[in-house]
Amino acid sequence: xxxxxxxxxxxxxxxxxxxxxxxxxxxxxxxxxxxxxxxxxxxxxxxxxxxxxxxxxxxxxxxxxxxxxxxxxxxxxxxxxxxxxxxxxxxxxxxxxxxxxxxxxxxx
Numbered sequence: 001x002x003x004x005x006x007x008x009x010x011x012x013x014x015x016x017x018x019x020x021x022x023x024x025x026x027x028x029x030x031x032x033x034x035x036x037x038x039x040x041x042x043x044x045x046x047x048x049x050x051x052x053x054x055x056x057x058x059x060x061x062x063x064x065x066x067x068x069x070x071x072x073x074x075x076x077x078x079x080x081x082x083x084x085x086x087x088x089x090x091x092x093x094x095x096x097x098x099x100x101x102x103x104x105x106x107x108x
Contacts, residue, residue: 001055001070003048006039008070010052014079019087025079026069032082040075044068 001008015022080092
């Protein structure tokens with residue numbers, strides 16, 4: 001999805017990808033807020049939530065008890081470093097290997 005000029009992923013989609021609950025993911029972000037500057041993680045405002053509801057299935061009945069968060073590519077990478085699950089460890093290792101490969105490619 002595109003929000004405020006960023007390509008982003010929803011917190012609930014990332015929670016499913018990483019094998020953790022959305023609430024756990026959001027708590028981890030809150031505990032590690034210094035690792036998530038505004039260009040890594042965005043809190044959706046009411047208009048942005050309404051726009052997403054028109055694009056995808058987000059229940060308007062009952063609502064969430066906490067704010068919707070979305071993550072840029074950098075935020076997705078940072079999540080893999082702060083969440084503690086087997087899946088996030090594997091993703092974090094892949095990201096590190098990829099970054100090292102890029103550095104070698106551009107340096108040499």
